[in-house]
Amino acid sequence: MNWVGPLARDFVPFATVDLMLHVSDKVEMDLKGLCHAALTSLAASRHVRIPRQETYQQLVSICATFLDLTNQYAFGGENIPRSSDEEVKIFCSCLVDCRNLGEALEKAGIYTKVFDNRGTLRGRREGEDVIFSMQTNIRKKNVTTLISDLFSLFFFYRFFSWIIATPLELHRFSLAHPRLVDEDLLVAITHCPIEFDAADNAIVFASDVLSRPIVRTHGEVAEVLCRAPFQFLSPEMRLPEWLESVFRRAMLNETEIPHIEHVAESLGQSVSTFRRRLEKHQVSFQGLLDKCRREMALGLLAQPHLTMEKIAAKLSFSDTSCFSRAFKVWTGNTPSAHRKMLNIKT
Numbered sequence: 001m002n003w004v005g006p007l008a009r010d011f012v013p014f015a016t017v018d019l020m021l022h023v024s025d026k027v028e029m030d031l032k033g034l035c036h037a038a039l040t041s042l043a044a045s046r047h048v049r050i051p052r053q054e055t056y057q058q059l060v061s062i063c064a065t066f067l068d069l070t071n072q073y074a075f076g077g078e079n080i081p082r083s084s085d086e087e088v089k090i091f092c093s094c095l096v097d098c099r100n101l102g103e104a105l106e107k108a109g110i111y112t113k114v115f116d117n118r119g120t121l122r123g124r125r126e127g128e129d130v131i132f133s134m135q136t137n138i139r140k141k142n143v144t145t146l147i148s149d150l151f152s153l154f155f156f157y158r159f160f161s162w163i164i165a166t167p168l169e170l171h172r173f174s175l176a177h178p179r180l181v182d183e184d185l186l187v188a189i190t191h192c193p194i195e196f197d198a199a200d201n202a203i204v205f206a207s208d209v210l211s212r213p214i215v216r217t218h219g220e221v222a223e224v225l226c227r228a229p230f231q232f233l234s235p236e237m238r239l240p241e242w243l244e245s246v247f248r249r250a251m252l253n254e255t256e257i258p259h260i261e262h263v264a265e266s267l268g269q270s271v272s273t274f275r276r277r278l279e280k281h282q283v284s285f286q287g288l289l290d291k292c293r294r295e296m297a298l299g300l301l302a303q304p305h306l307t308m309e310k311i312a313a314k315l316s317f318s319d320t321s322c323f324s325r326a327f328k329v330w331t332g333n334t335p336s337a338h339r340k341m342l343n344i345k346t
Helices: 014-026 036-045 053-075 085-096 101-115 143-163 183-190 218-225 239-252 260-266 271-280 285-301 308-314 320-331 335-341
Strands: 119-126 129-136 170-174 201-206
Touching: 085 101, 085 143, 085 218, 101 119, 101 143, 129 143, 143 170, 143 183, 143 201, 170 183, 239 271, 239 285, 260 271, 271 285, 285 308, 285 320, 285 335, 308 320, 308 335, 320 335
Parallel strands: none
Antiparallel strands: 119 129, 129 201, 170 201
16 A cells, blocks of 8 residues: 555654664665654654654655555565555445445455455454454565554554544454564554464454444545555544544434533643644534534435434434524535435435
């Protein structure tokens, strides 16, 4: 996968920086003239915020090049084509069309069987666990193939968490590789145990999320993929994405949507400070809530068995009139008119 693309994040995943330094030194990887010294300085200083935009963009460029070079080393001599940006986008778009995570895992396996000769994906349930395995056609076992497989697994973990707006409860990463890299460096990224010399590359997580509905749209997929690599290679979310996940989780669980005072308090901040943090991302609390409600409403209205009363309750509106007024502001149509346009009979 090619992760090069524009990026708008506030935080740098230093665990990734440490791993980059370790691997590039171990295999004498050529960083193509990009500033290795800058990486060393960033890793040593542990400054979480990057004060200058040009410094941050340089780091993005270095990380993107590192991942690209890692894949070149991993695939070199194997005569296996790498996934293009368009192929990754099509794959991810197929998954957001699914009803829930369980269906998405099944479709991921079907997709690779039909369209992809680079390997196979498979999700299976074993007791209270889900094992999502990734078999590749790369025969080499070295540092760069290990890193390539690790980041691919981490991509799936983050992507699956993102499409259901709920972090997967990871139990372990399994790698079909010997222990070629300092385990502490890898655990700093995965935040869970790692099994080496496994039969397959796999992530193992709790099965209670399989019925979680997919809450993302095609537009969001296109937007989020162009912000790689850190969007899916860092465990942290941007503040707006984290807040959206709070809203979506409340609506999916049909619990009360927290007020801004409660969210700010949970972060140990005043409301004014929290508002300023959101403004730096050019968003607002109400704007993000409206965005989530609109997206959820469009999905719920497409389900004929749901009444307007049920949909309004799921979206935390006090009654159907409030929901109808809000929906008309968002779309220009009433919920009933929208359903009529879709030829949905209740």
